[in-house]
Amino acid sequence: MEDKHLLMIPGPTPVPPKVLSATAKPPIGHRSGDFSKILAEVTENLNWLHQTKSNVLMLTVSGTGAMEAGIINFLSPGDRVLVGSNGKFGDRWAQISKAFGLDVDVISADWGKPLDTEEFRQELEGDKEKKIKAVIVTHSETSTGVLNDLETINKYVKNHGESLIIVDAVTSLGALNVPVDEWELDVVASGSQKGYMIPPGLGFVTVSDKAWKAYENAKIPKFYFDLKKYDKAASKNSTPFTPPINLIYGLQTALQMMKNEGLENIFARHQRLTQATRAGIKALGLSLFAPDEAASTAATSVIPASVEADAIRSTMNKRFNIALAGGQDHMKGKIFRIGHLGFVSDRDILTVLSCLGATLQELGKDVDPGAGVAAAAKVLG
Amino acid sequence: MEDKHLLMIPGPTPVPPKVLSATAKPPIGHRSGDFSKILAEVTENLNWLHQTKSNVLMLTVSGTGAMEAGIINFLSPGDRVLVGSNGKFGDRWAQISKAFGLDVDVISADWGKPLDTEEFRQELEGDKEKKIKAVIVTHSETSTGVLNDLETINKYVKNHGESLIIVDAVTSLGALNVPVDEWELDVVASGSQKGYMIPPGLGFVTVSDKAWKAYENAKIPKFYFDLKKYDKAASKNSTPFTPPINLIYGLQTALQMMKNEGLENIFARHQRLTQATRAGIKALGLSLFAPDEAASTAATSVIPASVEADAIRSTMNKRFNIALAGGQDHMKGKIFRIGHLGFVSDRDILTVLSCLGATLQELGKDVDPGAGVAAAAKVLG
Numbered sequence: 027m028e029d030k031h032l033l034m035i036p037g038p039t040p041v042p043p044k045v046l047s048a049t050a051k052p053p054i055g056h057r058s059g060d061f062s063k064i065l066a067e068v069t070e071n072l073n074w075l076h077q078t079k080s081n082v083l084m085l086t087v088s089g090t091g092a093m094e095a096g097i098i099n100f101l102s103p104g105d106r107v108l109v110g111s112n113g114k115f116g117d118r119w120a121q122i123s124k125a126f127g128l129d130v131d132v133i134s135a136d137w138g139k140p141l142d143t144e145e146f147r148q149e150l151e152g153d154k155e156k157k158i159k160a161v162i163v164t165h166s167e168t169s170t171g172v173l174n175d176l177e178t179i180n181k182y183v184k185n186h187g188e189s190l191i192i193v194d195a196v197t198s199l200g201a202l203n204v205p206v207d208e209w210e211l212d213v214v215a216s217g218s219q220k221g222y223m224i225p226p227g228l229g230f231v232t233v234s235d236k237a238w239k240a241y242e243n244a245k246i247p248k249f250y251f252d253l254k255k256y257d258k259a260a261s262k263n264s265t266p267f268t269p270p271i272n273l274i275y276g277l278q279t280a281l282q283m284m285k286n287e288g289l290e291n292i293f294a295r296h297q298r299l300t301q302a303t304r305a306g307i308k309a310l311g312l313s314l315f316a317p318d319e320a321a322s323t324a325a326t327s328v329i330p331a332s333v334e335a336d337a338i339r340s341t342m343n344k345r346f347n348i349a350l351a352g353g354q355d356h357m358k359g360k361i362f363r364i365g366h367l368g369f370v371s372d373r374d375i376l377t378v379l380s381c382l383g384a385t386l387q388e389l390g391k392d393v394d395p396g397a398g399v400a401a402a403a404k405v406l407g
Numbered sequence: 408m409e410d411k412h413l414l415m416i417p418g419p420t421p422v423p424p425k426v427l428s429a430t431a432k433p434p435i436g437h438r439s440g441d442f443s444k445i446l447a448e449v450t451e452n453l454n455w456l457h458q459t460k461s462n463v464l465m466l467t468v469s470g471t472g473a474m475e476a477g478i479i480n481f482l483s484p485g486d487r488v489l490v491g492s493n494g495k496f497g498d499r500w501a502q503i504s505k506a507f508g509l510d511v512d513v514i515s516a517d518w519g520k521p522l523d524t525e526e527f528r529q530e531l532e533g534d535k536e537k538k539i540k541a542v543i544v545t546h547s548e549t550s551t552g553v554l555n556d557l558e559t560i561n562k563y564v565k566n567h568g569e570s571l572i573i574v575d576a577v578t579s580l581g582a583l584n585v586p587v588d589e590w591e592l593d594v595v596a597s598g599s600q601k602g603y604m605i606p607p608g609l610g611f612v613t614v615s616d617k618a619w620k621a622y623e624n625a626k627i628p629k630f631y632f633d634l635k636k637y638d639k640a641a642s643k644n645s646t647p648f649t650p651p652i653n654l655i656y657g658l659q660t661a662l663q664m665m666k667n668e669g670l671e672n673i674f675a676r677h678q679r680l681t682q683a684t685r686a687g688i689k690a691l692g693l694s695l696f697a698p699d700e701a702a703s704t705a706a707t708s709v710i711p712a713s714v715e716a717d718a719i720r721s722t723m724n725k726r727f728n729i730a731l732a733g734g735q736d737h738m739k740g741k742i743f744r745i746g747h748l749g750f751v752s753d754r755d756i757l758t759v760l761s762c763l764g765a766t767l768q769e770l771g772k773d774v775d776p777g778a779g780v781a782a783a784a785k786v787l788g
Binding site: 040041047050056057058087091125127247272273 | 418432435439469502503629633648650651730732
């Protein structure tokens with residue numbers, strides 16, 4: 027059925043109708059007083075969302091660009107970095123680090139498992155000469171639906187003293203608590219098409235005072251990604267280069283919606299959606315890829331076992347106009363992923379589970395099609 | 408009057424209502440078959456617009472990001488480059504080149520004057536050892552409204568044989584003839600909020616076979632800006648990172664509109680608007696910053712002489728809701744700029760000139776307020 031799409035992937039995430047309308051307003055000049063006022067409001071609300079007093083910097087990039095800026099601004103070729111990798115995005119940050127000549131030490135875990143915080147402790151405690159300049163961690167690994175224990179890894183980084191912590195919060199920011207200032211997170215990067223509830227095209231980076239000090243000695247070349255330019259401009263409610271004006275219109279509206287809902291409510295909703303989804307999946311006789319204690323609030327990865335993952339996605343799409351995400355890289359065809367990040371409600375989860383039950387039945391699995399809904403409804407209470 | 412804004416600056420340019428509506432459609436997954444189809448159509452039409460057979464690459468960046476990618480993908484630290492600079496953007500490409508360790512030789516001209524092609528000839532002919540690896544030229548210098556003679560400079564580059572030509576076509580592409588393949592332009596960078604008639608947030612880069620050969624030996628580090636990633640993905644109707652889906656919806660519609668109008672008609676319209684604007688400005692007793700033979704089709708810069716440039720802009724904005732651009736850097740307050748790039752019609756030019764006449768009268772200038780309209784109408788014929 028045309029125009030009846032339900033987007034349940036972990037990015038792009040669904041965009042509220044009034045945010046879409048805001049993005050469709052005619053652009054005005056980005057150097058005008060009227061636009062400065064919008065930037066001032068947006069920056070103030072971004073700071074609220076990121077729980078930080080310093081400017082949240084906005085770049086015209088996708089999430090990878092924000093993360094690249096977050097890495098290259100604070101390091102020099104040859105610097106040693108520890109990169110946690112247990113999925114496609116952790117792999118990518120290791121690749122970026124290598125591309126810019128960093129001395130990369132990867133701490134990896136199997137896809138579907140969280141990073142072992144003990145390995146970080148050992149590496150950091152063993153680094154008596156303080157050669158590790160940064161620890162790079164993916165908070166919520168979107169490719170697997172695994173949440174890494176950022177708080178514990180960050181504690182070991184703080185004990186180390188010298189190293190920065192650089193966080194990919196692309197699918198955690200706006201979905202669960204990431205108190206940037208309280209945890210003294212040095213660099214936190216994220217992207218618009220995730221918890222922010224707007225279309226892709228904007229990246230966000232926060233920078234601590236300690237990271238700004240490291241910036242002074244960082245020698246990786248940069249211009250468009252030079253975060254100091256963005257920080258200086260942000261202090262004057264401006265941007266160094268033409269910003270994506272219409273996305274910022276949308277962001278203004280989305281942030282107002284988020285403030286109305288409140289941080290605690292947003293986090294509780296994502297927690298509730300995650301638990302309901304997991305309960306429903308189990309009740310439908312499918313397996314979860316990520317363990318309960320490391321469940322991402324952005325996406326739930328499902329191992330369908332006796333049914334083809336891609337057959338499920340295809341039927342969900344054709345019969346019910348629901349888009350689910352597939353596996354990435356070597357997990358292609360082995361898992362599917364249900365996004366529950368951003369503008370997603372209890373109703374959406376019950377909808378997905380009800381259609382998933384019907385789909386499994388259609389694909390010949392011996393299952394009570396309502397079992398997922400029943401289990402989820404119990405969680406939703 | 409609220410919501411009655413007329414945007415007459417050289418970027419962002421006005422966006423057609425149906426393009427704005429297209430950008431407000433709900434996003435779909437960027438890895439879906441439906442989105443691949445859109446990318447296929449968009450790439451085909453971009454190739455038509457750029458008059459090239461190779462993939463026009465799309466990056467989530469502003470124009471500066473596209474230009475940075477166009478420079479760093481094909482050069483190594485220490486490489487000698489000739490950069491033409493006669494305005495803010497030429498200056499910027501020299502800055503970028505220096506930031507990445509290139510050996511930069513700047514050929515400059517005063518703001519408001521075109522680059523002297525003879526200087527390029529001499530430098531290139533004098534380079535017997537073929538040390539010049541690239542010539543970087545701003546085609547239409549938006550900060551001054553000056554058009555540089557790309558065709559002639561490119562001829563000298565071709566005679567040199569070794570050097571690439573890297574072109575900032577940010578405000579020329581889609582406004583005047585830039586036949587990428589016919590002229591064998593190696594790298595051409597541009598941005599969405601200009602001739603493309605869509606909001607800012609997308610950059611475009613074309614790459615010649617010769618430039619791809621240079622890419623193989625280029626040593627400036629890159630990841631997000633690595634154009635090979637974009638080219639490989641484009642060949643599969645995909646993108647290496649999440650693209651700005653909603654801007655691409657808009658681009659799809661804008662390109663359809665451009666195809667309906669036809670390349671020749673688009674170029675003729677921009678030529679007509681430029682000449683009409685210039686005739687009108689002269690008739691109102693104001694001076695033109697750029698000489699007739701180097702008039703950009705993107706913007707006309709005006710030296711108001713006896714009236715304050717910023718008073719004119721302010722009155723045009725407050726009385727008539729017309730946004731004009733100011734001068735940049737040391738030209739701030741000395742000139743104002745009228746944009747006539749993209750979705751701009753004959754009517755818009757007559758409107759601006761009529762309101763400018765009224766504004767000059769209001770500011771006490773002894774002028775026939777209808778003189779600009781009369782002169783422009785004659786050109787429009």
